[in-house]
Amino acid sequence: MRLIFLGPPGSGKGTQSQNICKDYGIKQISTGDILRKNVKDQTELGKIAAEYMNKGELVPDKIMIDIIASELKKPDYLKGFLLDGFPRTIPQAEALDGMMSKMGLKLNCVLVLEVPHEEIIQRISLRRVDKKTGKIYHLLFNPPLPEDNVELYQREDDKEETIRRRLMVYESQTKPLIKYYSSMGLAFKINGVGDFKEVYERIVKVLDSRLEV
Numbered sequence: 467m468r469l470i471f472l473g474p475p476g477s478g479k480g481t482q483s484q485n486i487c488k489d490y491g492i493k494q495i496s497t498g499d500i501l502r503k504n505v506k507d508q509t510e511l512g513k514i515a516a517e518y519m520n521k522g523e524l525v526p527d528k529i530m531i532d533i534i535a536s537e538l539k540k541p542d543y544l545k546g547f548l549l550d551g552f553p554r555t556i557p558q559a560e561a562l563d564g565m566m567s568k569m570g571l572k573l574n575c576v577l578v579l580e581v582p583h584e585e586i587i588q589r590i591s592l593r594r595v596d597k598k599t600g601k602i603y604h605l606l607f608n609p610p611l612p613e614d615n616v617e618l619y620q621r622e623d624d625k626e627e628t629i630r631r632r633l634m635v636y637e638s639q640t641k642p643l644i645k646y647y648s649s650m651g652l653a654f655k656i657n658g659v660g661d662f663k664e665v666y667e668r669i670v671k672v673l674d675s676r677l678e679v
């Protein structure tokens with residue numbers, strides 16, 4: 467199974483990806499996680515990326531396309547993959563089409579998670595991530611259990627004004643991808659409002675219908 471997860475920042479892509487990958491035996495490729503690791507390790511890429519990420523802007527296409535091109539060559543993804551956070555622009559989508567057709571691979575579907583902006587602000591402002599495992603929590607809706615033994619931090623780009631900028635960038639640069647993939651019959655909209663399990667059940671319904679394509 468090869469899929470793309472689209473949706474505004476904070477819509478729940480990372481949260482739902484963890485279950486999808488476990489249940490469908492595929493690996494997640496999160497460009498946000500790859501970039502944050504580089505920022506933490508202070509690599510050259512990380513230093514460049516941080517300038518864009520902290521302002522809520524997109525990292526340039528060329529950088530992102532090179533990351534995905536080298537990632538897709540890894541044997542980890544032979545059984546499939548879930549792309550979380552890529553593509554985010556039309557040029558990225560076109561580059562991905564080119565890479566996949568060269569590799570003889572097809573996409574099963576593109577999930578589009580839909581959540582209203584005001585709910586997103588509420589979700590992101592109380593999002594916390596565990597330093598050790600990268601697991602995503604919410605202080606009200608999904609708090610860690612005492613036995614989780616977490617070390618929580620708040621992402622640098624999770625301040626309200628940066629979130630608003632990220633939402634604007636999503637509307638102008640990423641949303642056009644819904645039309646792009648709809649024209650190929652690959653985009654499936656999922657209502658992302660509701661509890662975690664309810665949203666996951668909606669996702670599974672779509673994925674199960676797209677297993678054999």
Ligand code: AP5
Binds near residue numbers: 551553592623665
């Ligand atoms: P990235 O890390 O990809 O961030 P994003 O797409 O903005 O998405 P988020 O990780 O913020 O949210 P999510 O949808 O995963 O939600 P989550 O599950 O955490 O990118 C970060 C930055 O990197 C970008 O801004 C850009 O600068 C750069 N970048 C990355 N890829 C790039 C690319 N391809 N091109 C250019 N630049 C790129 O959930 C959010 C919160 O809500 C959590 O607390 C969770 O517990 C809670 N929650 C989830 N589901 C529910 C629910 N059903 N009910 C209640 N709460 C819920």
